Structures are given as structure tokens and as C-alpha cells.
Amino acid sequence: MSRSDDRAPAAHGAPEVRAEIRIRRTDGSRSVFSVDAGEYTTILDALEEIRTVHDRSLLYRHSCHHGSCGTCGVIANGERVLACTTRITSDEPLDLDPLAPFPVIGDLAVDATPLYADFPTDASYLRDSDARPNATDPVAPEEVGRFTRFENCIECGICVSVCPVVRPFKGPAALAAYGREIEKRPDREAELLAEIDAPDGVAGCDRALNCSAACPLGVYPAKHIAVLKRKIDARRADYSP
Amino acid sequence: MGRDAPAAPRMAAPAAAHAAPAVxxxxxxxxxxxxVAIVGGGGTGAAILHDLTQRGLRCTLFERGELTSGTTGRHHGQLHSGARYAVGDTDIARECMEEVTILRRIAAESIEMNYGLFIALDDDDVDYTAAFERACSESGIPNRRLSTTDALRHEPGMNPNARHAVMVPDGTIDAYRLPLQFLATARAGGATIRTFCEVTGIDSSDGRVSGLTVRDYRSGRDERIAADVVINAAGPWAGSVAALAGVGLPITPAPGTMVAVKGRLCNMVVSHLHPPGDGDIIVPQRNLSIVGSTQWKVDDPDAIRTPPDDILRLLDRARELVPAFAGAEFHAAxxxxxxxxxxxxxxxxxxSRNFQVIAHASDGAAGLFSVTGGKATVLRAMGEAVADDVCRFTSLAIAGRTADTxxxxHREFFRRQERVHEPV
Structure with missing residues (x-):
């Protein structure tokens, strides 16, 4: 198994490996399937083939197949990954489990609802593009006004899955969204900091930093949480006698 | 070119969005x-669900897997101004442009609206330019020719040896979150959505559909669901769904490959200024650049393996449009x-890339409608066209209002969860 950030091999047509995929089912058992994997075959490709050829009842989530929608997070041999951008490169048995701690709908499919419970209300999903950040001449067509892009966070839940905190905690994904919204909307800072200045807010973080290490998109939630904590501490200092 | 569309409110005001229609x-x-039972949880099904729910009909959507897990989530992510189709496919070009304007108003948060450049690379492309511009103008697509120097000021990532460029209002869609906005709004209005629930039969009596048989993979049980109208919005699987009612549907499932590399190598959509072919569009999205596509035909749209040759060919083509593709790191295919x-x-x-709504009354299945073709950009229009036909069929004088809602x-889909598992 390798992450997609490995270089694509220069040549194609490498010998296929026959991978043994062992999938945790709803009843707790494991179903075992063999899949021929070529050099570009991902875990998601294997799941698609298993469902089509072997078991139509297999449940898993997927949509974009290129790491943009955030639906296909799974635990593969103990590692939290996006199934769509993780290639199968070995014939070692591959154990697939649903992305704990999210509630399981069935097999590998989880209910993402808890992820969104503590996101800031009305937060924008757009950000300014960093295209030509140092340009001094007007670069955007006048019809555009300014270039924008989507937030990096694809809301896959992997950061929540690796977070070791078991107390009530808004979690790294929601707090990173608070961090981004405050960066974009300084006028909302007081309102939003008040919502996360609580035991289950930034104070709930044990600074294990697992979230930043595991995030497939480089959002670095732990960094956002540290910045938010400093802002809250600074506001408290301002108001103390 | 027109001015920026006014910023749409991020959240619909519930009272305005779900007010009872004035009928x-x-x-x-x-x-x-x-x-109304809708078969297929892609962009088309999502838009139909939203439109009919807003008109006050009771709607249930069935999707055999996760929402948008078929064609919708995987598409290139281009918000089409219609320019690509303007020469020769005017109807869909015009429809695309109208829908770009509407989507910017109703779903701005799912669009990176950074415009697109069609770049001319050789003499043939230069010769093609005038016809392209004329066709764009005739389809209502704002277009402006730029010298290479001016085009590079807008898009430094494009091939600097281009002869010239034409700027059009293309953009980038979040292929998953745009349909989710339609689904969130539909569910807030009372619609039911059932995922992991495959339609295995279409029931009819006396030449009219009466319901569905579905297999719920969560429970493993088969269920009969009564329905007055059944809408087949199963995308490339629509032929199989129509066959459940004994109806033949003219449809061609046509796969295409896309390749994403790491890095936002261009900020605008960059296309080759020539008739549509393989590997002639680069769509940037977040911190990725995506080149597509190829095209071939299949009978069965399930589990298509991506041809390795396609990957190398697309990367070759991409370098002609955006040279930085040459050193870019592979991300996904x-x-x-x-x-x-x-x-x-x-x-x-x-x-044609245009869509069709087909009523199957003459096939002995009154109340069954299929929708085929179309582009992700025109999903709302597809939903409206189907809903218009359903209202005509049921003699309801209720007009659609989705263009103004x-x-x-997208996050509201998960934050307003109460109806998600509700049985019919």
C-alpha cells in the first residue's frame, strides 16, 4: 500500500499483484476477496470490483475518486487513509475497517453526521485563491473581481478518527473550520471565539498532533487550534485586572 | 461580458425557500x-428531488450506493459556460450559459468562478477562432479575445507560446457539494432520501406504473413501494433501470479518463481552442490540476478499469496547454x-451533449420518465424540465421556482438529519 504522493512510476505495464482484501462486515466478521491490482489500482478500485463482481451487498462510501469529496476514508491495516488515492502495491493481506469512531451504516460505510455537529454556523466554503499572491498589477478579469477557490478541508473525518481525546470535544475538523472562518472574517472573531472557549472547545485538545500528521490535505488542524488558543488567552488577558 | 453576479446569500431563508407555491x-x-419515486442519487436526481419537493409533491429518492457515487462525483468538475459545445451543439451551449448565471446566484459556495481561457496553439486553431467566437456570441456566451501577453497576465500557467486566447465564463464545480446543496434543500422541504437502496423492479398495471421493488442493503430486505410516478435518473445505468419496466432506452454509456496532478498549475480553466477532443481541458480545483478526458463506449458502466495508456496520453496533452504538467507529481487517475x-x-x-426527458406512456409505462444526456452544469435545468413534465402528467398547474431559490x-445536509433514514 502506498500513498498517492509517491511518484507515478515512469512506465506502466508492471506485473500485477494479487491482493487479498479482508473487509470488516456489519456483523463483525471479515469477508476475504482476491483482486488483481495493476500499478494504478487503488483501494477504492478494488472495492468497486468486489462489489460489481463478487458481492453486490458490500457497503462503502465514495464519490469523486481523486481526494476531493472526502467520503471514502477507511482504516487500512491500521492506517487512516482515503481509499481513492491509496494504491495497492503489495500482495500482503490488506485489512479494511470502517473509519472509527463514526457510527457504522453497514460494512465500511459510516455516517458522517457527527463530524458536522460542531462546525461554525454560516461558515463560507470559499477562500481567496493564492494565485499570484505577490502580483502588483491587477490580474483577475474585471468580471471576476477576485480569484477564489474551495477550502482545503474536504471534511473526510480522518483527523477526528486519529484524535485520541475521548472526552466531549468539538474535534480538530470543526476547530480548524473555526480557525479558517476567523482568518477570513475577522469581524466574527469575538462571536466565534466565545463558542469554542469551553471545556469541549480548544481546551479539550491534548496536543497529540495526530490530526496534523494524518490530514491528507495538509490542513494542519493542530496549528489552527494552537492559534485559536492564543487568541482566547490574549482576550482573557485583555479583560483581566 | 457581464458584471459579477450579485453575491447570493449563503443560506436560504427557510421561509422564502420553502413557502407554499402560489397556486x-x-x-x-x-x-x-x-x-414520486426518483431512481438515482446523482446531480440529476438531486435536482429533480429539489424541484418536485418545492412544488409540493411527496418525493422519495433511491440510490443504490452513496449519493453521487456514480458519474456525478467523478466528473471533471468543470462549470461549462457552453463554449466547448458552441460550435455545432448550440442548444446545450446556450443552456450551459443560462445555468452558469443561475448557479452563481443559488449555489455560489460550490463554484470556483475564475473563468476560462481557450488557447490557440497552431495555425489551425487560429483559423478556428472566428467561428468559435461567433458561435459563442450566438449562444449568449460572453467571450473576449486576448493577446498572448494579456492572457498570460490573467493566467501565467498557460503555454507562453500560444498564439492568442479567448476568455469565457468557465469555472470549477465541487462535484460532490453542489448536488449536496440540492439534496439538503430538498430534505429540509420534506423529501425522503434512501441510500444503499437499489431498485430491482418497476411495478405496473394497466399500462401505468404503480411502484417499485427495492432492496435495502442496510437491512438486507426487499420492499414494495407504491408510487404514482417513477423517474429514471440513473445516468449511464438508465438503460438497465428502464429495462426493469420492459422499456428500451436509447443511451450510450461512454467512459472517459481523468488524471489529477498535485499543485494548482493554473488558476483558470485552460482549454484547447479547437473542436472537442481528448485531453484538451485542464480544470484546477483546490490544490490540484485535472486534465481530461478521453472517450470510448461500453455496454456495462460498472467497475471500469482506467486504461494506463490513457493516463500517459492525457499527461502528454496537458503539457501542451500548461507546461508545468511536465514536472508535476501524480495524484490520481x-x-x-x-x-x-x-x-x-x-x-x-x-x-449531442444535450439532455432529453422521455415519457414512456407510449411504451406501455405511463408515469415512467427517463432523463438521459446532459452536463453537470445544467443539473437544475434538467430537474426543472422533468418536474414540468411530471406536473403536466399529473395535471398540476404549479410552476417551478428553483432558479430563484x-x-x-452543503453542510446543512448533515446538520438537518432528522429525515435521512425515514421509511416511506
């Missing part, structure tokens, strides 16, 4: 008693299957 009480009461309307003995590029944010 007679009798129609309104009757609409609530009509149950995948295949999506287009649901082209009609059948062909040729490659499929000659088939800002959609809920």
Missing part, C-alpha cells in the same frame, strides 16, 4: 398526495461514465 388550494392538496443520449456506431463525440449550504 390553488386544490392543486396544492392534490400534490401532497402524489408520490479515474474514469467516469457519461450517459449520452442516443446510440451511435461512431466514437460518441458526435452525439438560493440553496442551503
Amino acid at each position: 390553488g388550494d386544490a392543486d396544492r392538496r392534490r400534490a401532497r398526495d402524489i408520490h 479515474w474514469t467516469a461514465v457519461r450517459p449520452l443520449s442516443g446510440r451511435t456506431d461512431a466514437g460518441g463525440r458526435e452525439l 438560493p440553496l442551503l449550504a
Whole structure:
């Protein structure tokens, strides 16, 4: 198994490996399937083939197949990954489990609802593009006004899955969204900091930093949480006698 | 070119979005008693669900897997101004442009609206430019020719040896979150959505559909669901769904490969200024650049393996448009299957990209409608066209209002969860 950030091999047509995929089912058992994997075959490709050829009842989530929608997070041999951008490169048995701690709908499919419970209300999903950040001449067509892009966070839940905190905690994904919204909307800072200045807010973080290490998109939630904590501490200092 | 569309509110005001339509009480009461079953949870099904729910009909959507797990989530992510199709496929070009304007108003949060450049690389492209611009203008697509120097000021990532460029209002869609906005709004309005629930039969009596048989993979049980109207919005699988009612549907499933590399190598959509072909569009999205596509035909749209040759060919083509592709790090390669309307003995590029709504009354299945073809950009229009036909079929004088209704944010799909598992 390798992450997609490995270089694509220069040549194609490498010998296929026959991978043994062992999938945790709803009843707790494991179903075992063999899949021929070529050099570009991902875990998601294997799941698609298993469902089509072997078991139509297999449940898993997927949509974009290129790491943009955030639906296909799974635990593969103990590692939290996006199934769509993780290639199968070995014939070692591959154990697939649903992305704990999210509630399981069935097999590998989880209910993402808890992820969104503590996101800031009305937060924008757009950000300014960093295209030509140092340009001094007007670069955007006048019809555009300014270039924008989507937030990096694809809301896959992997950061929540690796977070070791078991107390009530808004979690790294929601707090990173608070961090981004405050960066974009300084006028909302007081309102939003008040919502996360609580035991289950930034104070709930044990600074294990697992979230930043595991995030497939480089959002670095732990960094956002540290910045938010400093802002809250600074506001408290301002108001103390 | 027109000015920026006014910023749409991020959240629909519930009262405005879900107010009862201004129609007679009798129609309104009757609409609530009509149950519409929609087969397919892609962008088309999502838009149909939203439109019919807003008109007051009782709607249930069935999707055999996760929402948008078929063609919708996997598409290139281009918000099409229609320019790509303007020469020769005017209807879909015009429709695309109208829908770009509407989507910017109702779903701005799912669009990176950074415009697109069609770049001319050789003499043939230069010769093609005038016809391209004329066709764009005739389809209502704002277009402006730029010198290479001016084009590079807008898009430094494009090939600096281009001869010139034409700027059009293309953009980038979040292929998953745009349909989710329609689904969130529909569910807030009372619609039911059932995922992991495959339609295995279409029931009918006396030449009219009466319901569905579905297999719920969560429970493992088969269920009979009564329905007054059944809408087949299964994309490239629509032929199989129509066959459940004994109806033949002219459709060509046509897969295409896309390749994403790491890094936002261009900020605008960059296309080759020539007739549509393989690997001639680069769509940037977040911190990725995606080149597509290829095209071939299949009978079965399931589990298509991405051809390795396609990957190398697309990366080669991409370098001609955006040279930085040469050193870019591979990220992903995948295949999506287009649901082209009609059948062909040729490659499929000659088939119109426009959509069709087909009523199957003359096939002995009154109340069954299929929708084929179309582009992700025109999903709302597809939903409206189907809903218009359903209202005509059920004699309801209720007009659609989706063009003027800002959609809920995608996160509201998960934050307003109460109806998600509700049985019919």
C-alpha cells in the first residue's frame, strides 16, 4: 500500500499483484476477496470490483475518486487513509475497517453526521485563491473581481478518527473550520471565539498532533487550534485586572 | 461580458425557500398526495428531488450506493459556460450559459468562478477562432479575445507560446457539494432520501406504473413501494433501470479518463481552442490540476478499469496547454461514465451533449420518465424540465421556482438529519 504522493512510476505495464482484501462486515466478521491490482489500482478500485463482481451487498462510501469529496476514508491495516488515492502495491493481506469512531451504516460505510455537529454556523466554503499572491498589477478579469477557490478541508473525518481525546470535544475538523472562518472574517472573531472557549472547545485538545500528521490535505488542524488558543488567552488577558 | 453576479446569500431563508407555491388550494392538496419515486442519487436526481419537493409533491429518492457515487462525483468538475459545445451543439451551449448565471446566484459556495481561457496553439486553431467566437456570441456566451501577453497576465500557467486566447465564463464545480446543496434543500422541504437502496423492479398495471421493488442493503430486505410516478435518473445505468419496466432506452454509456496532478498549475480553466477532443481541458480545483478526458463506449458502466495508456496520453496533452504538467507529481487517475443520449456506431463525440426527458406512456409505462444526456452544469435545468413534465402528467398547474431559490449550504445536509433514514 502506498500513498498517492509517491511518484507515478515512469512506465506502466508492471506485473500485477494479487491482493487479498479482508473487509470488516456489519456483523463483525471479515469477508476475504482476491483482486488483481495493476500499478494504478487503488483501494477504492478494488472495492468497486468486489462489489460489481463478487458481492453486490458490500457497503462503502465514495464519490469523486481523486481526494476531493472526502467520503471514502477507511482504516487500512491500521492506517487512516482515503481509499481513492491509496494504491495497492503489495500482495500482503490488506485489512479494511470502517473509519472509527463514526457510527457504522453497514460494512465500511459510516455516517458522517457527527463530524458536522460542531462546525461554525454560516461558515463560507470559499477562500481567496493564492494565485499570484505577490502580483502588483491587477490580474483577475474585471468580471471576476477576485480569484477564489474551495477550502482545503474536504471534511473526510480522518483527523477526528486519529484524535485520541475521548472526552466531549468539538474535534480538530470543526476547530480548524473555526480557525479558517476567523482568518477570513475577522469581524466574527469575538462571536466565534466565545463558542469554542469551553471545556469541549480548544481546551479539550491534548496536543497529540495526530490530526496534523494524518490530514491528507495538509490542513494542519493542530496549528489552527494552537492559534485559536492564543487568541482566547490574549482576550482573557485583555479583560483581566 | 457581464458584471459579477450579485453575491447570493449563503443560506436560504427557510421561509422564502420553502413557502407554499402560489397556486390553488386544490392543486396544492392534490400534490401532497402524489408520490414520486426518483431512481438515482446523482446531480440529476438531486435536482429533480429539489424541484418536485418545492412544488409540493411527496418525493422519495433511491440510490443504490452513496449519493453521487456514480458519474456525478467523478466528473471533471468543470462549470461549462457552453463554449466547448458552441460550435455545432448550440442548444446545450446556450443552456450551459443560462445555468452558469443561475448557479452563481443559488449555489455560489460550490463554484470556483475564475473563468476560462481557450488557447490557440497552431495555425489551425487560429483559423478556428472566428467561428468559435461567433458561435459563442450566438449562444449568449460572453467571450473576449486576448493577446498572448494579456492572457498570460490573467493566467501565467498557460503555454507562453500560444498564439492568442479567448476568455469565457468557465469555472470549477465541487462535484460532490453542489448536488449536496440540492439534496439538503430538498430534505429540509420534506423529501425522503434512501441510500444503499437499489431498485430491482418497476411495478405496473394497466399500462401505468404503480411502484417499485427495492432492496435495502442496510437491512438486507426487499420492499414494495407504491408510487404514482417513477423517474429514471440513473445516468449511464438508465438503460438497465428502464429495462426493469420492459422499456428500451436509447443511451450510450461512454467512459472517459481523468488524471489529477498535485499543485494548482493554473488558476483558470485552460482549454484547447479547437473542436472537442481528448485531453484538451485542464480544470484546477483546490490544490490540484485535472486534465481530461478521453472517450470510448461500453455496454456495462460498472467497475471500469482506467486504461494506463490513457493516463500517459492525457499527461502528454496537458503539457501542451500548461507546461508545468511536465514536472508535476501524480495524484490520481479515474474514469467516469457519461450517459449520452442516443446510440451511435461512431466514437460518441458526435452525439449531442444535450439532455432529453422521455415519457414512456407510449411504451406501455405511463408515469415512467427517463432523463438521459446532459452536463453537470445544467443539473437544475434538467430537474426543472422533468418536474414540468411530471406536473403536466399529473395535471398540476404549479410552476417551478428553483432558479430563484438560493440553496442551503452543503453542510446543512448533515446538520438537518432528522429525515435521512425515514421509511416511506
